[in-house]
Amino acid sequence: MSHAALFAVTLLITLLALSFWLTQRQEARQQSARLQQHRQVAQRCLDLLQALQLHRGLGAMQGAGNLEQRTRVARQLDSLWLNWPGASLQLPALQQDWPQLRRKPGDFDAHCRLIEALLAVIEQLEDRLYRHDQPAIRGLGEACRSLEDLSRLRGLAVRAASYERCPPGLQMQLRFLCERLLSQQQAPPLQALIERLQTELIESSQVQLSPDDCFALLTPLIEQRLQGIRLGLD
Numbered sequence: 001m002s003h004a005a006l007f008a009v010t011l012l013i014t015l016l017a018l019s020f021w022l023t024q025r026q027e028a029r030q031q032s033a034r035l036q037q038h039r040q041v042a043q044r045c046l047d048l049l050q051a052l053q054l055h056r057g058l059g060a061m062q063g064a065g066n067l068e069q070r071t072r073v074a075r076q077l078d079s080l081w082l083n084w085p086g087a088s089l090q091l092p093a094l095q096q097d098w099p100q101l102r103r104k105p106g107d108f109d110a111h112c113r114l115i116e117a118l119l120a121v122i123e124q125l126e127d128r129l130y131r132h133d134q135p136a137i138r139g140l141g142e143a144c145r146s147l148e149d150l151s152r153l154r155g156l157a158v159r160a161a162s163y164e165r166c167p168p169g170l171q172m173q174l175r176f177l178c179e180r181l182l183s184q185q186q187a188p189p190l191q192a193l194i195e196r197l198q199t200e201l202i203e204s205s206q207v208q209l210s211p212d213d214c215f216a217l218l219t220p221l222i223e224q225r226l227q228g229i230r231l232g233l234d
Contacts (some may be wrong), residue, residue: 038125041085042122042126042140043233046226046233049115049122052118055105056111058073058105059105059107059108061158061211061212081098092120094117094118097117108159119141122141125140137233143225144229146185149181153174154215156174159211160202174201189221193217197214
């Protein structure tokens with residue numbers, strides 16, 4: 001083989017190797033960008049989950065302070081739903097259900113349905129990230145569902161506390177949630193909280209807690225759990 005031919009072959013191999021390296025580098029960058037986008041959406045989902053749960057909890061509460069807080073949360077949700085990347089990431093268009101829910105803050109079941117759809121999105125994002133060698137993400141969906149049990153307990157307790165005695169329908173739901181939460185975790189703070197709800201609200205012949213009491217009793221534990229989920233996502 002002549003020197004010219006050898007040079008040409010060497011140059012061609014070099015160019016092919018360079019092209020392959022550049023392609024691989026571009027693909028790695030694109031994958032890294034997609035993973036970062038998924039993580040950012042997962043964080044936004046946690047923001048939405050927190051705000052929707054808070055909006056639901058405040059939905060049955062009266063008083064100027066509670067109404068003012070609910071208005072602030074609704075405005076926060078307005079902002080969070082802007083530019084929801086549903087179509088670009090093949091995620092459901094959840095934001096389309098928010099305007100009607102905003103007008104009906106006391107609709108507990110509608111809040112639960114939207115939160116359930118959001119939890120499904122969180123689980124979908126968890127699967128995507130896990131498939132791309134992000135093992136720390138495993139358990140995110142399960143943790144958020146446990147958080148939702150606690151948040152739903154808050155919303156139902158607030159409603160039950162507005163009666164002289166806990167209505168049978170609410171009593172049944174509250175008992176179920178208390179049993180499920182205790183089966184998931186036996187932490188002393190949770191046990192003490194549930195014992196108080198059972199004694200002063202769920203099983204009491206006369207409700208001894210106000211809606212504000214129930215909200216204040218459960219909110220710190222909800223926020224603590226959410227903070228733990230956020231730290232696990234970082």
